[in-house]
Amino acid sequence: MEREIKLIVVHCTATPPSVDFTPERLEACHRARGFRTAGYHIYITRDGAVHHMRPLHEAGAHARGFNLHSVGVAYEGGTDEAGRPADTRTPAQRAALLDVVTALKRTFPQARVKGHRQLSARTGKACPCFDAEREYADMV
Numbered sequence: 001m002e003r004e005i006k007l008i009v010v011h012c013t014a015t016p017p018s019v020d021f022t023p024e025r026l027e028a029c030h031r032a033r034g035f036r037t038a039g040y041h042i043y044i045t046r047d048g049a050v051h052h053m054r055p056l057h058e059a060g061a062h063a064r065g066f067n068l069h070s071v072g073v074a075y076e077g078g079t080d081e082a083g084r085p086a087d088t089r090t091p092a093q094r095a096a097l098l099d100v101v102t103a104l105k106r107t108f109p110q111a112r113v114k115g116h117r118q119l120s121a122r123t124g125k126a127c128p129c130f131d132a133e134r135e136y137a138d139m140v
């Protein structure tokens, strides 16, 4: 691993619960935006399945200015049916997300866990629609 990982950044896809945003759709969507493949390293769908989208040794494309030294993890969801920001994580997603963050912290003990919006005060984003920094604050 040549990359120094300082941050584990949590995202949502900003899709409502009724949208089945499969890993294939995520990848197609990111390719359409000009990325080589999905911008996140790890993607967790509503069923709690963990999809490895991009090797950890490669920089992601998920947080402008922070990609070089971070790992990006996203969960499927993040808005209600009207498109308003909402923590739509299913119990399976919460459990999987905790497992993934725990494993990443074990691999990169020096890394801090933050939600996308917590990277800078100027993002103007709601992503990931819950307080990731607080939720994983007790993690050793």
Ligand SMILES: [Zn+2]
Residues within 6 Å of the ligand: 010, 011, 012, 062, 116, 127, 128
């Ligand atoms: Zn995000």
